[in-house]
Amino acid sequence: MNILGISSSHDASVTFFKNGKIIFAISEERLSRIKNDGGAFPSRGLRETIEFTGIANEDVDYLALTHLFLPERYFYRETVLKEIERRFIRMRRKLKGLFTGEFHDPLLSTKNLEDRLQRRGKRLEEHFKKKRFLNSLGFNGASGGFYGHHASHAYPAFYYSGWNNGIVITADGMGDRHTHTTSIFDSDRIQYISRSVGPINSPGSFYQSVTEYLGFRPLRHEGKVTGLAAYGDPYKLYDKLKPFLYLSENKMTFCSNVGSGSKSELNQARLNFLRETCKGYNREDIAAAAQKLLEDVVLEHIKAILSRYHYSRIALAGGIFANVKLNQRIAELPEIEEVFVFPAMSDAGIALGAALMAYEKLDHGGFNEHKQRILNLYWGPSYDNAYIENILKVEGLKYKRYEFSALSKKVAALIHRGKVVGLFQGGMEFGPRALGNRSILAAPTDRSINDWLNKRLERTEFMPFAPTVLDWAAADIFKNVEKGRYTARFMTITFDVYDKWTKKIPAVIHVDGTARPQIIARDENPRYYQIIEDYYQLSGIPLVLNTSFNVHEEPIICKPEEAIGAFKDKRIDILAIEDFLVGEN
Numbered sequence: 001m002n003i004l005g006i007s008s009s010h011d012a013s014v015t016f017f018k019n020g021k022i023i024f025a026i027s028e029e030r031l032s033r034i035k036n037d038g039g040a041f042p043s044r045g046l047r048e049t050i051e052f053t054g055i056a057n058e059d060v061d062y063l064a065l066t067h068l069f070l071p072e073r074y075f076y077r078e079t080v081l082k083e084i085e086r087r088f089i090r091m092r093r094k095l096k097g098l099f100t101g102e103f104h105d106p107l108l109s110t111k112n113l114e115d116r117l118q119r120r121g122k123r124l125e126e127h128f129k130k131k132r133f134l135n136s137l138g139f140n141g142a143s144g145g146f147y148g149h150h151a152s153h154a155y156p157a158f159y160y161s162g163w164n165n166g167i168v169i170t171a172d173g174m175g176d177r178h179t180h181t182t183s184i185f186d187s188d189r190i191q192y193i194s195r196s197v198g199p200i201n202s203p204g205s206f207y208q209s210v211t212e213y214l215g216f217r218p219l220r221h222e223g224k225v226t227g228l229a230a231y232g233d234p235y236k237l238y239d240k241l242k243p244f245l246y247l248s249e250n251k252m253t254f255c256s257n258v259g260s261g262s263k264s265e266l267n268q269a270r271l272n273f274l275r276e277t278c279k280g281y282n283r284e285d286i287a288a289a290a291q292k293l294l295e296d297v298v299l300e301h302i303k304a305i306l307s308r309y310h311y312s313r314i315a316l317a318g319g320i321f322a323n324v325k326l327n328q329r330i331a332e333l334p335e336i337e338e339v340f341v342f343p344a345m346s347d348a349g350i351a352l353g354a355a356l357m358a359y360e361k362l363d364h365g366g367f368n369e370h371k372q373r374i375l376n377l378y379w380g381p382s383y384d385n386a387y388i389e390n391i392l393k394v395e396g397l398k399y400k401r402y403e404f405s406a407l408s409k410k411v412a413a414l415i416h417r418g419k420v421v422g423l424f425q426g427g428m429e430f431g432p433r434a435l436g437n438r439s440i441l442a443a444p445t446d447r448s449i450n451d452w453l454n455k456r457l458e459r460t461e462f463m464p465f466a467p468t469v470l471d472w473a474a475a476d477i478f479k480n481v482e483k484g485r486y487t488a489r490f491m492t493i494t495f496d497v498y499d500k501w502t503k504k505i506p507a508v509i510h511v512d513g514t515a516r517p518q519i520i521a522r523d524e525n526p527r528y529y530q531i532i533e534d535y536y537q538l539s540g541i542p543l544v545l546n547t548s549f550n551v552h553e554e555p556i557i558c559k560p561e562e563a564i565g566a567f568k569d570k571r572i573d574i575l576a577i578e579d580f581l582v583g584e585n
Contacts, residue, residue: 001363002061005355006046009068009149009175010219011348012038014045016053017355020363020370024053025379025430027348030558036220037555038347039069040107046137052381062362063134063144064354065110066152067176072108074136076127078116110146111176145358149175150195150318152353157315157342158185159356162373162486166313167305171254171298171320173205173219174198175347180254180318182301184309188360188368193305194252199266201254203294204320206245209267210290213274214283219319225287226323227463230512232288240277241293244270251304254297294320295329302330312337317353321345322432324516327493331483338483343377343490344431376524377490378437380428381558385578388560392580395564399582404527410584411576412534415443415544420453422549422572424563425527429556433491434548435518436468436528438556438563440572442545443535447506449545457571458552466491467508468518469543470532477501477543478517488519507545518546 005015012028029037031044050057073090077083090106114124124146134142153170161168164187171180179202182193199205207225208218216224243257259269278286302314314336321327321341331339342349360367385401392399402410411421421441429435440457442449444467454461474481474488478495487493494514502509509515522529536542549563550556551571557563560577567575567582575582 001359001366002055002059003064003355003358003362004046004049004060004062005064005066005351005353005358006042007066007068007152007347007351007354008038008041008070009066009347009350010038011036011346012040012042012045013344013348013351014042014049015352015355016049016055017352017359020359020366022352022379024049025344025352026381026428027430027555029555030380030428033555035553035555041070048381057138058141060139060142062358063137063139063142064351064358065144065146066350066354067111067114067146067149068109069107070110070133071105073105074129074133075108075110075113076129078113078120078122078127111149114146115177147354147357149350150178150181151190151357152350153317153342153345154181154183154190155353155356155360156344156349157317157340158190159371160342160374161313161315161340163313163315163338163340166311166315167302167309168315168317169302170316170318171203172318172347173208174202175350179204182252182305184311185315188371193309196254199263200256200259202256203245203254203298204318205270206256207290207294207320207323209244209270209274210286213271213278214286222319223322224460224463226291226325227460227510228284228287229291229325230288230510230514231462232282232284232286234285234288234292236285237278237281237289238292241289244273245293245297247297247301247304251301254301291323291325294323295326298326299329299333302333303335306333306335313340314338315340315342317342317345317349319346321492324492324494325514327484327487328495328514331493332480336483338486339493340487341490341492343374343433343487343492345492346432348431373486374489377430377435378427378525379430382427383560383578385580388578388580391560391564392582395568397564397567397582398585399580400584401579402581404530404579407576407579407581408527408530408534410581411441411531411574412538414574414584415441415535416538418443418446419573420456421574421576422563422566423528423531424549424557424560424575424577426525428558431490433518434546434556435490436520436525436546438549438558439468439528439546440549441531442507443539444505444507444541444543444545445539449507453547457547457550460552464510464516465508465545465547466516466518467505467543468520468528468532468546470529470536471519471521473542474517474519477505478515481519485519488517489521489524491516491518504541505543508543517543
């Protein structure tokens with residue numbers, strides 16, 4: 001059964017799901033080169049998926065769609081009068097376009113339409129011109145349907161947790177009117193316990209507002225607030241921020257007393273609250289207070305859930321859980337045995353969630369049969385040596401080809417000598433982290449690298465770099481690692497570092513004494529593992545510094561041309577691209 005999962009929301013993406021297994025997944029941003037590209041149908045991602053999988057359009061059985069924006073021409077409006085009005089407006093726009101040369105097909109929020117239809121006792125599917133939509137994409141023989149935002153976050157979190165039962169929590173800014181859900185799952189069943197309704201009662205919007213107030217870009221730079229928080233004192237401002245985010249009396253839902261009205265009015269009210277409340281405080285203390293408040297409120301909710309439902313494992317998804325320090329605090333709860341954060345926790349992951357729900361609906365037995373832990377996330381496009389060598393020749397670059405065993409030793413030696421190496425190999429990673437196939441590598445021993453490499457990549461100087469560590473060494477370096485060992489395969493959690501390692505690997509330890517590792521086993525990425533092992537043989541250190549292969553404000557690179565461009569722009573010293581080494585001499 002061939003299923004395409006498609007999300008047009010923030011960080012739009014496409015997933016190809018075949019007989020219960022992921023074959024290909026890609027975010028639109030990696031192709032458009034626009035960070036967090038979303039809000040429109042991911043046409044580039046769909047084309048890339050079809051091209052790289054080689055699937056014929058007629059072989060697609062089902063399109064699993066998440067709510068948000070699709071062209072309005074594929075929907076009947078809620079009443080006959082509204083539909084006549086829509087057609088009149090569309091005709092007027094087309095006529096105007098004949099004179100101006102511009103006609104942009106308007107997009108419609110499918111969730112807003114669904115809400116209006118529900119108030120009239122109607123269903124969205126009855127107003128969706130499904131056949132016309134599918135035919136327009138060339139999927140004449142396929143069927144399709146819509147799947148909810150938070151359910152699409154929740155399903156991959158429990159499906160890939162590897163557990164038979166546990167708690168699953170989703171939290172973000174807002175999706176389909178909700179800002180959070182908490183559920184219990186047992187085998188293939190999910191039972192919702194609580195939901196928080198947006199847009200006001202939102203842990204995600206709270207953090208977004210703080211991000212914007214501090215001069216960063218919301219929905220993009222929340223990680224900078226987390227990094228900055230380590231430099232501040234949370235208690236100077238903590239109590240003053242409490243009205244912005246707290247729990248209901250029964251601790252089941254998130255609440256806020258800040259703001260009201262339309263989206264723009266709400267946002268302005270929140271910024272005004274922060275301007276008044278935070279006046280006279282430095283940005284480090286503001287970030288620290290916001291981080292601690294988020295942690296405390298989420299932890300209080302989780303402890304209340306665990307006291308009522310006696311599970312010890314918790315799966316997490318949604319943009320809030322890109323916050324690696326929050327995830328560490330959850331794992332440190334004594335009641336918790338293990339934490340799993342779905343690696344594509346942002347809206348990029350909901351296309352896969354929709355595909356999973358469609359698969360459960362269409363092949364219920366197969367759904368249970370294929371539940372498993374993820375080995376790796378290398379689900380994107382890959383490029384062979386012939387393709388790459390042709391580009392190197394066209395660019396006039398000097399290069400040398402090696403057998404991989406020799407290439408690995410060369411790369412390890414260059415890292416050991418202090419060189420910055422761009423590593424491009426295999427399928428591109430899905431999700432927000434570079435995990436060794438689109439990574440920049442360096443030695444973890446140079447404390448000053450935080451300043452000079454961040455400047456070279458045009459990034460903020462206070463943001464920490466992360467390590468990739470060989471699996472056998474993780475417990476010796478990081479505290480409490482067993483609770484998050486699986487999720488740390490994907491760099492989704494921080495750990496405190498043991499004192500005996502802090503002076504050895506200062507380049508990958510944040511000011512608060514934590515690190516956000518990727519713990520790697522040989523079978524997950526043999527080539528990457530071998531490079532780190534070769535570096536260990538030279539240095540006695542079983543890890544390397546790993547940061548994403550991109551400059552500030554750009555998505556992680558996807559294609560060889562982009563890797564070569566970074567080398568030519570001197571972002572890196574050396575480029576290891578499949579079996580080729582560029583810049584060695």
